[in-house]
Amino acid sequence: MADQKGDGDVLDELARVLRKAPERPAVLRAGRNGGVRTAVTRGELADLAERYARALHAWGVGVGGTVGVAVRPGPRALAVLLAVHRLGARGAVLDPGAGPDVLRARLVLARPDVVLADATAQAVAGWARPLARRAQLALPDLAELGPVATVGPRWPGCAAPLDDGARSGVLPRPVDGDGDAAIVFTSGTTSQPRAVVHTRASLAAGMRTVAGLVRPVADRPVLGGTFFVLVPSLASGAPVALPARSPRALARQLRRLAPQATYLTPPQLRRVLAEGAAFTGRVWTGSAPASADLLTRVRRAGADEAWGVYALTELFPAAAVEQAEKAAYEGPGDLVGAPLPGVRARTDAAGQLLLAGPGARDRYLGETAEEWVATGDRGSVDAGGRIVLEGRMKDMVLRDAENIYPGLYEPALHVAGVELALLVGVPAGDGDERLVAVVQPVAGADEGAVRAALAAPLARMGTARPDAVVLAEVPLGGRSRKPDRGAAARLAAERLGR
The missing domain is CATH 3.40.50.12780 (ANL, N-terminal domain)
Incomplete structure (x- = not known):
């Protein structure tokens, strides 16, 4: 509560x-x-x-x-x-x-x-x-x-x-x-x-956490369109620029504005990077998974720092990780960073990540108040107190009687030349599934070079190695334009003739 x-x-x-x-x-x-x-x-x-x-x-x-x-x-x-x-x-x-x-x-x-x-x-x-x-x-x-x-x-x-x-x-x-x-x-x-x-109280706590992360300076512009960007920035005396809708116009806007901080979703970042955008100050991204490769590309485009933010509707924000730390991580799963001040993290018996803190939702409408938020994410807290995600609980793929959690392996597929990568299950009959990697190359990337770059991480996946790799644009869905696993699985099935 x-x-x-x-x-x-x-x-x-x-x-x-x-x-x-x-x-x-x-x-x-x-x-x-x-x-x-x-x-x-x-x-x-x-x-x-x-x-x-x-x-x-x-x-x-x-x-x-x-x-x-x-x-x-x-x-x-x-x-x-x-x-x-x-x-x-x-x-x-x-x-x-x-x-x-x-x-x-x-x-x-x-x-x-x-x-x-x-x-x-x-x-x-x-x-x-x-x-x-x-x-x-x-x-x-x-x-x-x-x-x-x-x-x-x-x-x-x-x-x-x-x-x-x-x-x-x-x-x-x-x-x-x-x-x-x-x-x-x-x-x-x-x-x-x-x-x-x-x-x-929970809204105020979340906005205070954002203000502590971004540390906006008065009278220097911030670029972003969400309430959690607008309110803390304006309260600090910083004007806020709403992002242009066109990637090309957004790239020009970044150049002319030179914001002290920028918040864009991963799809927005990918599109504006394709337009040759140059960044300034600190760049933040969330609402959908952000790979170490994407954050690295943002740094190379001029950002002083590039941060991935882990957040839920029920608790915003929960954790954050900077590009250098994420790029250095070599363990399984997706490192999303240490819990932010006041946020507590643990797992339940099924391996689901639970979160609590002053910024957590009070309850679901019509239900009783609860202290812990069940994230729906399979995850763990490592020895350094950092949160590592291992995929959505419901995203598990069952192949040959083995439970495979895509989130454990997908980060390793984001090699040079890869924009997005998902592991999805395609029905194979008798309740079994084929594991398929749907990989979206960076615009203009050579497909042969992408497959060659994938060879090493695929070899390290052991029994979780996919049955097939499909190079295609990963479908996105929802207001935050997150990768749509259901649509990706259907795409994979069509490409494989299943």
Whole structure:
């Protein structure tokens, strides 16, 4: 369970910082040809958060309330977060692209008092149609779940603006003390979604940990788009640039901005490296596995340091490792680093990694609070106290009555010329499986040279040596664009004629 809230709530500190030097830039956006422009100043962001707080207060949102949030990351989403935090409510993060059935199940579970959505989210979800008189959800059978309000510019058919007629009125004092702060949906079936509940204390602890890792310096830009980048950086007085979507524009943005710190996902790093990007300062990556080779390529592209971050929805961040340490590791599995301050790690009887700490989720919605987070990762803690992952518990491949855990061997396949590598099981009949390595070469790499480089690590795999190696682009899935093992297994089966 999360520790009690103490001093140093980063969101509270951010609200104070924004009122200092209000003319200074807060959020930067990529302009044309990779240029940078100010999207919003500190004062404008503070004013927007206060306006949203007044509007939500007028809607009746207060302590213990729930606000559904379907707003793209950026200044408006951050202002919504600050407004919800000030009122002591909790924000339920909604993905409008999840599909109507999944979205319906999640809304039934969260029961928000109001759903805030920008025009793009409403269009994706099918909400941007003529809506009911009370601007209720247009998806079938959702009218009883509460109203929708538009944040930002409206398109035809969008719900009414959030702040219609709510620009005045007295706001209550900012809420202090602990309580639910965020609901983030994770795994679970359509009919039985699972939602992670973070408290104000656990969010604050996670953001303090990020601030301690990144150590942002005031008035020097940071590049990244997640809340865990935006909030600690802005609270330290550093403006944050939102990454350009195009890899080519992002490469130009990095060159012109020269950020003190950069956070990009591994797929973003791979794409921008292919465009010849040059890095400055410290570079961080997470949300998907980051190989030692990828971190090494980032260092070679100019970064002072390149870090892989191990994190879960339930605990962000949990561990981190720098390129030099990861590249020097020669043991089995994937070294993700020592637990960060306050994080505790152990394994259960099945070899599953368990984590706990002040930044851990309080509970899953509708379930009782628990101290330890079951990660779903098979792992261990080595003699130096570092976490080594050995693959997902459910990713085990059964071949010839032997249990093979891909995570133990995949890091060794990331040799020179390899972008990504997965070990997957392909049905072979009678419940047995063939073990196949799906290897994605770096763009332009010679396939013969890649196979030659793989020979040594394959020979060292012993009884876990794959039955076949397929050179192909590894499928990615989900919002964080992680390697999709199911799709990779289907691809392997097709290539092998199974």
